[in-house]
Amino acid sequence: MTQTTVYAPSPADPAAFLAEAAALLGPRGLTVDADLMAPWLTDWRGRYQGAALALAQPADVGEVAALMRLCSQYGVCVVPQGGNSGMSGGATPDGGGHALLLSLRRMATIGPVDVDNRQVTCGAGVVLQNLHTAAEATGLRFPLTLGGKGSATVGGLISTNAGGTQVLRHGNMRQQVLGLQVVLADGSVLDSLTPLKKDNRGFDQKQLFIGSEGTLGIVTAATLKLVPGLADRRVVWAGVESIQAARRLMLHCENAVAEALEGFEVIPDPSLSAVFDYAPDMRHPLQGRHPWYALIEVVADRASADTLNERVEAMLAEAFEAGLLDDAVIAASETQAEAFWGLRETVPMAERSKGPAKQHDISVPVDRMPDFITHASAAIEAEFPGCHAVAFGHLGDGNVHFHILAPAGADAAMWEAGDGAAISTRVHDLVVEWGGSISAEHGIGQLKRAELARLSDPASVTVLRTVKQALDPLGLLNPGKLVPLDHELTKG
CATH class of the missing domain: 3.30.465.10 (Uridine Diphospho-n-acetylenolpyruvylglucosamine Reductase; domain 3)
Structure with missing residues (x-):
């Protein structure tokens, strides 16, 4: 775990600020108790450990606005935080203890659902x-x-x-x-x-x-x-010979059921094997093993529910006839459908149990993703002997989680600081060469900020920094996150 670099300067008069903030928010809305703050000062992955001046929990927008006016007056930086479940350290304060951690968890009102306007x-x-x-x-x-x-x-x-x-x-x-x-x-x-x-x-x-x-x-x-709302759904687990075959199967499913195709996930056999090692009570949906698996979900509203079975069965029959898959099973119940999804959702935990790994949340153009996985996996495994590449996730979005597992027995800290860091640099270089993004859905945070500076088009970084300066000229909001810093641009 790393205590983050200090980005937030010390406020001009922290004691005066805390006194006014306490008067504004009350005892429920502001605390400096170290034990109460502790769970929110570490990111979900355990990569970053920060410190905070206080934890603010305003009750409504009026309190947030008044608090920000105070922060602006005293020069107090603010780190907004929701569920603290991010993957890139974007909601963890730095290590200086000068920033205010701002939790929005009390602002949890759900207004009446407008059914007519959805x-x-x-x-x-x-x-x-x-x-x-x-x-x-x-x-x-x-x-x-x-x-x-x-x-x-x-x-x-x-x-x-x-x-x-x-x-x-x-x-x-x-x-x-x-x-x-x-x-x-x-x-x-x-x-x-x-x-x-x-x-x-x-x-x-x-x-x-x-x-x-x-x-x-x-x-x-x-x-x-x-x-x-959904009236019904069908969840399919299919075995295919390659990631390219999975892509062809996905295109077939899109043509067969159009917008009823709601999910198409891919999992390689090594990742599924890791799931069974981690959770031996889980069951393999198919009789035999296959190099890759596709988890497919087709849904229906009330108007189309009566024909859902027929459409899914026809979709799979045509896929078999075209040689697009080797085996498949349709979940026989909602319990089994959830079990299929449970296999997919257990992959990250199972992987972590195997030892250290470098995780990359990347995207490339959708049609290029299968070839990228094949090419990048081979390149990384050749350049870093003993490592193993696995890719799983949302094939239809051109977004997979491309993870590199360390050699067996590797010391986690030493490997991450050495080969692990070099691997991430190499993966990101490959992603950019293939016209992709180093962050598909988990954000930049502090984890990828320097890489964003190194690999982004200069005009794009200029826009980011210009908008930030215009809306936050004092640099109060979430310092050290997303927006590249001056020294990183020099290195880039």
Whole structure:
């Protein structure tokens, strides 16, 4: 675990600031208790350990705005935090203890679901699982899910433009946001919660804050798009001979069932074997082993539920006839469908149990992903003997988790600092050569900031830094995250 470099300067008068903040927020809204702050000062992966001046937990947008005015007055930097489930250290304060950790978890109100317009307005602190439950109670659903749904919050999902397993059909978080409320660095409030089908008053300002990782403003509420609830679904586990075959199978499924195809995940056999080693009670869906597996989900609303079985069976029959898959099984019940998804969701934990690894959340153009996996895996394994490359995830989005496992018996700290660091550099170089992105859905945070500076087009970095300077001229919001620093540009 690394204590992060200090980015936030010391406030002019921290004692005076804390006194005014305590008067504003009350005992429930502000604490300096080390034990209460401790769980929120380490990132979910355990990579970064920070320190904070205090932990603020405002109850509403008015308190957030007043608090930011105080921060601006005293020069106090702020690190916004949702569920603290990010993968890139984007919500962990630095090691100086000068920044205020700002939790939005108390702002967890879910407004009445607007069934007719298929939308809902909710606070930034709403946990994703609770949003799912509220939507489903009205016959609708929020079409974004991920493994951390029990802790990830709406504000965090927006700030990182989260993805998940339904992006193939519904898009990232950016596509789900209809309106946004944001507190700016000076305490002013940008309120565009009311969505308009047509609004041509210049550029869409809310889009600036989606994916900005809390560096431009603090998301306090959002109006989100909902879709009709599912009447039925079919989940298929298929074995295929190669990642290229998986891609051909996916195209076939898209042609066969169109937008009813909601999920298409790929898992290599070594990753599935690791799952069974980690969780021996889990069962293999197929009789034999295959080099790759595809997890396919096809869904139906009430209007199309009666024909779902027929369409899925026809889709698979045609795939068999065309030689696109070697074996497949349709989940016979909802319990079995969840078990299939459980295999996929257990892959990261099973991998971690095997030893150290370098994880890369990358994307390349969708049609190039199979060849990238083949080429990059061979290149890394040849250049770093004893390492093993595995790729799994959202093939239909051109986004996979490309992980390099250390040689057996490697010392984790030594390997990560040596070959591990060199491997990540090499993987990112390959991604850029193939026209891709070093961050597909987990954000830049502090983990990839220097790499963003090294590999990005200079004009892109200039835009990032210019917008940051315009909206946060004092540099108060989430210092050291996302936006490349001066010395990193010099190195880049």
